[in-house]
Amino acid sequence: MTSTLKGITLKGSAELVAEFFSFGINSILYQRGIYPPETFTRVTHYDMSLQLTTDPKLKNYLTNVVSQLKEWLFECTVQKLVLVITCLETNEVLERWQFDIECDKSAKESSAPREKSIKTIQDEIRSVIRQITATVTFLPLLETPCAFDLLVYTDKDLVVPDKWEESGPQIIDQSEEVRLRSFTTSIHKVNSMVAYKRTDSV
Amino acid sequence: MAEGGDVEWELSKENIQPLKRGRDISALHQALSQQQDGLSSAINQQRQAFESELRMYDGDDPLDVWDRYIKWTEQTFPQGGKESNLATLLERAVTRFTEEKKYHNDPRYVDLWIKFAETCPEPLDIYRYMQAQEIGVTQASLYIAWSEEYENQGNCRKADLVYQEGFKRGAEPHDKLLQFHKALQARVSRQVMMHVEEEEDSDDEPKEPERVCLADLRHKGKKKAIAPVNRTGPAIRSISGGLQSRGAPVLGNASNSRLVIFDENKSWMAPPTSRAKENEQRPEKWCDVKAPPPPKPTFQPFVEESDQPPTMTPCKINPAVNTVLSARKPCREETPLKRLQEHHQQQKEAESGKPQEQSMYCKELLLSGATEFCFEELRAERYFKKMAQESQEARGQKDQASGSAAN
Numbered sequence: 001m002t003s004t005l006k007g008i009t010l011k012g013s014a015e016l017v018a019e020f021f022s023f024g025i026n027s028i029l030y031q032r033g034i035y036p037p038e039t040f041t042r043v044t045h046y047d048m049s050l051q052l053t054t055d056p057k058l059k060n061y062l063t064n065v066v067s068q069l070k071e072w073l074f075e076c077t078v079q080k081l082v083l084v085i086t087c088l089e090t091n092e093v094l095e096r097w098q099f100d101i102e103c104d105k106s107a108k109e110s111s112a113p114r115e116k117s118i119k120t121i122q123d124e125i126r127s128v129i130r131q132i133t134a135t136v137t138f139l140p141l142l143e144t145p146c147a148f149d150l151l152v153y154t155d156k157d158l159v160v161p162d163k164w165e166e167s168g169p170q171i172i173d174q175s176e177e178v179r180l181r182s183f184t185t186s187i188h189k190v191n192s193m194v195a196y197k198r199t200d201s202v
Numbered sequence: 203m204a205e206g207g208d209v210e211w212e213l214s215k216e217n218i219q220p221l222k223r224g225r226d227i228s229a230l231h232q233a234l235s236q237q238q239d240g241l242s243s244a245i246n247q248q249r250q251a252f253e254s255e256l257r258m259y260d261g262d263d264p265l266d267v268w269d270r271y272i273k274w275t276e277q278t279f280p281q282g283g284k285e286s287n288l289a290t291l292l293e294r295a296v297t298r299f300t301e302e303k304k305y306h307n308d309p310r311y312v313d314l315w316i317k318f319a320e321t322c323p324e325p326l327d328i329y330r331y332m333q334a335q336e337i338g339v340t341q342a343s344l345y346i347a348w349s350e351e352y353e354n355q356g357n358c359r360k361a362d363l364v365y366q367e368g369f370k371r372g373a374e375p376h377d378k379l380l381q382f383h384k385a386l387q388a389r390v391s392r393q394v395m396m397h398v399e400e401e402e403d404s405d406d407e408p409k410e411p412e413r414v415c416l417a418d419l420r421h422k423g424k425k426k427a428i429a430p431v432n433r434t435g436p437a438i439r440s441i442s443g444g445l446q447s448r449g450a451p452v453l454g455n456a457s458n459s460r461l462v463i464f465d466e467n468k469s470w471m472a473p474p475t476s477r478a479k480e481n482e483q484r485p486e487k488w489c490d491v492k493a494p495p496p497p498k499p500t501f502q503p504f505v506e507e508s509d510q511p512p513t514m515t516p517c518k519i520n521p522a523v524n525t526v527l528s529a530r531k532p533c534r535e536e537t538p539l540k541r542l543q544e545h546h547q548q549q550k551e552a553e554s555g556k557p558q559e560q561s562m563y564c565k566e567l568l569l570s571g572a573t574e575f576c577f578e579e580l581r582a583e584r585y586f587k588k589m590a591q592e593s594q595e596a597r598g599q600k601d602q603a604s605g606s607a608a609n
Contacts, residue, residue: 089381134215140224145385178227181209196224 007113008121013187014073016118020125020183020190021081021099022066025150026052027132028083028097032139034148046126065150068161072154073188076103080153084170088145093172095139095196097132102189114186124183128192131180138178139196174198210234218280229277245278253571254583268295269310272317291572292318293538297545298570300335312338316347318538325351327539335546339371342379349386358390 008016023045030040030051035058040051053059072078078101085095107114151167160166172195180192210231211218218230236242252271259267272291279286296311296318305311315338319328329348338344345368352361365383373379568575 131212134212137211137215137218137220138225138227138230139220141220141222143222144381176224176227198226 008116008118008185008187009113010076010107010109010111010187011074012113012118013107013185014070016121016125016185017073017101017188017190018066018070020128021069022062023050023052024099024129024132025062025083026050027129029053029058029148031133031136032085032095032142032146034085034146046122046129048126048129050129064163068164069152072152072158073101073103076105076107077155077158078103078152079155080151082151082153082170084149084151085142085146086149086170088147093170094142094146095194096170096172096175098193098195100191100193102191104187104189107187116186121183121185124181128181128183128190132192132194135178135180135194139194172197214280219282221276225280226277230280233278233280248274248278249573253573253575254579256571257567257575257580258583258587265295265299265305265308265311268298269314272314287572289321289538292321293541294570294572297542300337300542300546301549306335306337307340309341309343312341312344316343319347319351322538324537324539326355327537331539331542340373342368342373342375342382344368345373345379346382349382353386353389358386358393361386362390 026040027050029035030037030053035053035055039053039055039058041054042049043052044050053062069078069081080101081099083097084093085097086093149167149170151170152164174197175195176198177193177195180194182189182191184190211227211234214234218225236245252267252274255267256264256271268291272288272295275286275288275291279288282288292314295314299305299311315328315332319325319332322328326348329344329351332338332344345364349361349364352358352364362383365379365386368379369383563577564580567580568577
C-alpha cells in the first residue's frame, strides 16, 4: 500500500512524464494560439485548470506521440522532446520549446521503487506548467498563422517507427533562450527551455 | 529552486507588459532587479546619456537615437507607467520629424507612429492624420495596424477597406500585407459561418456563457462574496485565432445578479411584518436633527515638549520625473492629436512668412528630449566632448612622437 503511494517505479515514472508532456503540449498549443481557443476544453488536473484540445485529429496525433513516448521513456532511450512552432507561410522557426530528459538507466522494471511521493512530483510538474503559462510576459506575439511540429531525440541505435522520420534540429538563428523550471521523478529528470527569435532592440 | 535567479520574471509576471516583439530576457532580469530599490542610478545615468545624445547628435540620422532611446525605455520599464515617460517620448519623437520628408516612409518612423497611436485614446484619428500627412502611406505596417484597430472595434468592413487602400498605394512589403489581409478575410468568413451555424441550431434555450475564468471563485469566511467575471460587448476581443467565443455575450450571469426582482405572481412567503415591535423607531423627519458634538476627552492628551508639527510633509520627488498629481483641469483638455495639429499649423505659418515668436536662446536644444535640460548641462556636455577630443588628439600626437622616436 505504502509503496504505491510513496515510492515510484520505472513504469510509473514513464507514465507520469508522458502525462506531463501531454498536458504541457496542450498548454503550449493553447497559450500560443496555434489552434483556436474554442477547440479546447477545460479540465482540472494537478490541482489546476488546464486546457485540452477537442480537435479529433490533433487529439489522435498527440495520443499516438505520447504513447510512443511512454515506451521510449520506459526503455530510457529518449533524450529530448522539442516542440517547434513555425510560420505557416514562410516555414521560418519562430519558437522552440525544448524538454531535455535525463534518464537514470540503472533503474530497471524489477528494481525497488524510489523514495519520492507522487504528490511532490506533481507539485513540481505544476510549477513547470505554471511557468509555461507565464512565458507570455516576454514571448513575442505570433502575428502570423503558425504550425507546430514535435521532434524527439532518441539514442542512436533505435529503430525508427513507421510514423516517424528523421529530421533536422530546426534551430532558430539568433535566438533568445530562457530556461524554465525542471522536475524530476528521481528516474527521469526533465529540464525545460524555450527559445524565441531575438528582438532587434537594445 | 536550482535556477534561483531565473524565477525573477515569474514572480513579477503581472507587472510586465507584453510587447509585440517580445522582451530581451537579460534586459528584463536587469530591469526587475534594479527596480527593487527604486529608480536606480544606473537607469538614470543611461537615460541622461540618451538625453544628451539627442541634443549633441550631429550625424545625418537623428531618428536612430530616438529609436534606440524608445526601445531602451520599453525594455527597461517592463511595467510601463508614468515613470517610463514613454508616451511623452513617443509624442516628442513623432512631432520632431513631421517635417522631414525623408523619414516619412522610414519603417522605424512609421513604427514609432504606430506605437504612439496605440498610446492615444483614439488611434483611428492618428492613422487618418498619418494618411493626410503622407506618413507611412507606402508601409504595410500602417495599414495592418489601422485595420487591426478597426477590427478590434468590430468594424470588419472598414478593416477590409483599409487593406484595399494599402494595395492601391502599393504598400511594401506587399507579401506581408497580402498575408495579413488573407488572415483577416479568413477570420471574418469564419465568424460569418459561425453566426450562420448558430442561427441554424439556435433553439429557444439561451446559450450558456462561455467565458470562464481560470477557476471558479469561491468565497471565504462568512461573507457571501459574489464576483461577476463575465466580459461583455466590446470587452470580448477576438484573439489572434480571430474566433469569437461562441456563447452570446451576457450581461452578468443570472446567479451573479444581486438584484431580486419583485414578482407579483408569487404568493406571499410570509405575512407583512407587524409594527408592534418594542425597539423599532418610527420613521420621522431628519432634516432638523443635529448630530451631538463630539465629546471632549476627559483627560489631557499627552504632547511631547520637543514635538513640533513638521513644516512640510517629507516626500521624495525625483526631479527627472514629474509624478506630482493634480486634479485635471477640464478646460485645458487636449489630445496628443490636437497638439500635433497645432504644431503643424505653426510650421505652416512659419513657412508662409508670418511673423511669429522667436526665442533668442537655443530653446530647441533645451527642450528637445523627454526631459528639460538647463544651460549648464548643455555647456557641460560640450565641454566634455571637447575634452575627449583634445585628449584623443594629444594621444595621437604622443603616438606619433613615440613612433618617430623609434625611428
